[in-house]
Amino acid sequence: MVEQVETWKFIEDTERTDPPNKLKILFYTFLFVSLMDESDLYKRWMRLVENLEREGIIKSEKVKRAFLRVPRYKFVSDRYKECAHVDEPLPIPAGQTISAPHMVAIMLELAELEDGMNVLEIGAGSGWNAALIYELVKREVYTIERVSDLVEFARKNLERAGYKDKVHVIWGDGTKGFPPNAPYDRIIVTAGAPKVPKPLIEQLKVGGKLLIPVGSYHLWQELLEVIKLDEDNKIKIKNHGGVAFVPLIGEHGWRE
Ligand code: SAM
Numbered sequence: 001m002v003e004q005v006e007t008w009k010f011i012e013d014t015e016r017t018d019p020p021n022k023l024k025i026l027f028y029t030f031l032f033v034s035l036m037d038e039s040d041l042y043k044r045w046m047r048l049v050e051n052l053e054r055e056g057i058i059k060s061e062k063v064k065r066a067f068l069r070v071p072r073y074k075f076v077s078d079r080y081k082e083c084a085h086v087d088e089p090l091p092i093p094a095g096q097t098i099s100a101p102h103m104v105a106i107m108l109e110l111a112e113l114e115d116g117m118n119v120l121e122i123g124a125g126s127g128w129n130a131a132l133i134y135e136l137v138k139r140e141v142y143t144i145e146r147v148s149d150l151v152e153f154a155r156k157n158l159e160r161a162g163y164k165d166k167v168h169v170i171w172g173d174g175t176k177g178f179p180p181n182a183p184y185d186r187i188i189v190t191a192g193a194p195k196v197p198k199p200l201i202e203q204l205k206v207g208g209k210l211l212i213p214v215g216s217y218h219l220w221q222e223l224l225e226v227i228k229l230d231e232d233n234k235i236k237i238k239n240h241g242g243v244a245f246v247p248l249i250g251e252h253g254w255r256e
Helices: 002-017 020-054 061-069 078-083 101-111 128-137 148-161 198-202
Strands: 090-092 096-098 119-122 141-145 167-171 184-189 204-215 220-228 235-244
Touching: 020 061, 020 101, 061 101, 061 128, 078 090, 101 128, 101 184, 101 204, 101 220, 101 235, 119 128, 128 141, 128 148, 128 167, 141 148, 148 167, 198 204
Parallel strands: 119 141, 119 184, 141 167, 184 204
Antiparallel strands: 090 096, 204 220, 220 235
């Protein structure tokens, strides 16, 4: 009985003498829960990266490091954060998708990115792939997106993740490339085209590489690695097999 009285007394005293304490406790509890969530998401992300490495999809230390630095959950809406470590595409606004981690890893390994390379990405979507590219070249990256809502979505994600001045999201038709920053060492297209867009070959450096899915409008394409051989736009193409991307819509892509 006496103990009970003492407890109430303590609560009363605290409330009377130090009201901001309550706010502090609430704030630290909230911080603790958020940090716990983030570390939990990151642990799951690490496990996925280790699996991709074990399966031989992530081959290089460099790509692994980039994946660990840029977890996918930072580039999806809140309701999908819990599934960001699942190796599947996920919805982003405007009916588009953020690609599956294994697909992104395959393309980044094929790209053989090196420090200082000038890279153009076509299809910014969430901004995730562009942030990964930045980590692999350590040079400003340009990425083009045709849907204005996604330009905003990607910019916000990139800003929150610390890539505001490192990745530039341009609103436009990526099938025409981005001449102001050409020629490129690499062009990485993350949507499926009916054929290789000519402007993209023209904007590559000689010896430069274009990675692009080419095939049908819905579902199936083949991932092509296109190397530019000379100034006359002679190319060599290597086919890396079946992939499934949303359509590349634009002047040198599919009609809407
Ligand atoms: N790379 C993105 C990421 O990391 O989230 C995922 C890209 S998503 C699979 C393909 C994107 O290409 C979509 O956001 C779509 O709006 C965009 N797209 C389609 N046609 C385009 C075009 N002509 N120019 C620029 N973006 C285009």
